[in-house]
Amino acid sequence: MTIEKTIAMLLALMLGGALAAFGWRALQARPATSPASTAPTIGGTPMDGTHLQDIYFGMGCFWGAEKRLRAVPGVVAVEVGYAGGDAQKVGYEDVLREERLIRMGRSHARNHAEVVRVRYDPRRLDLMKLLAAFWENHDPTQVGGQGNDIGSNYRSAIYYTSEAQKVVAEQSRDIYQKNLARAGFGPITTEILPVRHYNRAEDYHQDYLVKNPDGYCGLGGTGVKFGLDAEVGATPPPDGAALHADRQLVVYEAEDCPYCEKFEADVLSTWKADVPFVRTRAQKAPTGWTLAGPLLGTPTIVLFTHGKETARFTGYAGDPKKFWQWLGFYLLSPEQQRIAFENGTERPGTGAHLYESRPGTYYDPVSGAALFRSDAKFDSSCGWPSFFEPMPGALQFLADDSHGMHRIEVRSASSGIHLGHVFDDGPPPTGKRYCINGNVLRFVPDPPKA
Incomplete structure (x- = not known):
């Protein structure tokens, strides 16, 4: 030292x-929490x-x-x-x-x-x-x-x-x-x-x-800025006029980038989400558009809204659900986020699609993956859209012992968002009742028959 x-x-x-000697209360870094508090804390702040x-x-x-x-x-x-x-x-x-x-x-x-x-x-x-x-x-x-x-x-x-x-x-x-x-x-x-x-x-x-604003600091950097190699600039940026101005994803990649290849294989190759994407090895915003700052790594996925950067997701560690959760935070409403990411539940009888009877498909609102078909939907009188069968491989099942009950939670296998629960009181041929929050379903009716 x-x-x-x-x-x-x-x-x-x-x-x-000296302060203690004069009976003053010592300044604390953070206020203490109640022993009964179970909220996460750092420095005592819940x-x-x-x-x-x-x-x-x-x-x-x-x-x-x-x-x-x-x-x-x-x-x-x-x-x-x-x-x-x-x-x-x-x-x-x-x-x-x-x-x-x-x-x-x-x-x-x-x-x-x-x-x-x-x-x-x-x-x-x-x-x-x-x-x-x-x-x-x-x-x-x-x-x-x-x-x-x-x-x-x-x-x-x-x-x-x-x-x-x-x-x-x-x-x-x-x-x-x-x-x-x-x-x-x-x-x-x-x-x-x-x-x-x-x-x-x-x-x-x-x-x-x-x-102690004038206290010892002791830090000094190298003066070298962090970021991608500025010399790699031969690739022209995408044409902003050819993209979707209201909402567009741009996937920034680099040569010899194994993380980019992994992201392409895990996410982009089966893309079904509503928001479109374009891939580029340029390090600039699409022409006429604006990045909030320099790119710091690849892959970097930038969400643009009306030509300006809204958010970015940098790096890919092989877990597509992390990416979908990030994207869902910007695509979903606060109520949808509460259900999807906080295991929330809409009040019975208030959600979307409860009385939807048209033929069609119900999709994950983030990833766009198909979850249920309308011919598996039935009226269970429980207050939530109910289905007796999901699309093959569409769901993930987890034990849920919350609220003093033992239930089976249902999540989207693609994005990991919470959908609802499944019960063993459904109709034939499965005997299952998939009780789903309608507000985290996107319904697309079948096209009219010729």
């Missing part, structure tokens, strides 16, 4: 002691964790890293802590003590790194954008520390919480390594591992630079 950081921390401790994800970044001194990452638009919450070491429970002094023993050759344990735990909503914040902030705001080529903060406890690290995060993190590392190499920097030393033994840091470390 540097002299500047030591002095800054001592001043913070002295100030905290929040709706239905779609939120955590990822952990080591960038040297966590005071400055916390400030930089909090500033990324779309980040829900941040807190600082220690992760990646052998010990299950540690505090600040434990980490410093272990580092001293390692330097003296008296310990061969793996020490913790100072990290920032970032909570974000992947529907609103593209992970690649968050990773770009990580790479640009420290020097990932430095070995054993950051700047003047030397030691394995200040190492560069990404600790992920899902396989999808790992894949995108590795993609981003490979992209930034090319950016760095062109600028004359050496290899990236950042470790990318599953999060292990995370411990929240002491309260006086939380929001340190918010409470």
Whole structure:
């Protein structure tokens, strides 16, 4: 730890002691939650964790890293802590003590790194954008520390919480390594591992630079911007006039991109969704249209509305349901989202298609996959559209023990959205009753017979 950081921390401790001596309540990083609360929290702040994800970044001194990452638009919450070491429970002094023993050759344990735990909503914040902030705001080529903060406890690290995060993190590392190499920097030393033994840091470390605006920061990047190779620009962009101005997906790809090939095989090759897509190896918006920022990786799927970028999905880890959930967030109404992504239920007798009797097909409103045919629909008098048989392979079944009942939940096999439940009180020939929320069905009548 540097002299500047030591002095800054001592001043913070002295100030905290003085406030306590005068009977003032110490400033907390986050308000405490009620013991009865079951909502997910970070730093004690309850929040709706239905779609939120955590990822952990080591960038040297966590005071400055916390400030930089909090500033990324779309980040829900941040807190600082220690992760990646052998010990299950540690505090600040434990980490410093272990580092001293390692330097003296008296310990061969793996020490913790100072990290920032970032909570974000992947529907609103593209992970690649968050990773770009990580790479640009420290020097990932430095070995054993950051700047003047030397030691394995200040190492560069990404600790992920899902396989999808790992894949995108590795993609981003490979992209930034090319950016760095062109600028004359050496290899990236950042470790990318599953999060292990995370411990929240002491309260006086939380929001340190918010409470001490002139405090020690200790971060310095390489000055190299993150992004795709700007030299790859020979491919002309799509013609905006030839695309759908109201809503259009553009799939940005690159040569020798296995993730692009996987996305094409898993998603694009069987595309049935209403919103059209076009593929391109250009790195610019369609002519006359506007991207919100530079492309950060491939594949990147950008949703344009009236010629302007609405949202983007960067990287593909092999789970098509993640993509469909992202797209559904922008295609579905709030009520449809509540049903599809939060296992909601429309009130009986209020949903769409309850009294629909025309011949036709019922589709997934996100992926466009066919779910039911009208000739399998029947009047069950339960208040929801009911079917005795789905289209082959259209559904996924999960045990549901919520609300004190044991039921079988029905989801769309293509997009993973919640549809309803299936019961064993239906008519022949199956004896099943697929009780489905009508608001998450899209009905297309058969064309008139000639």
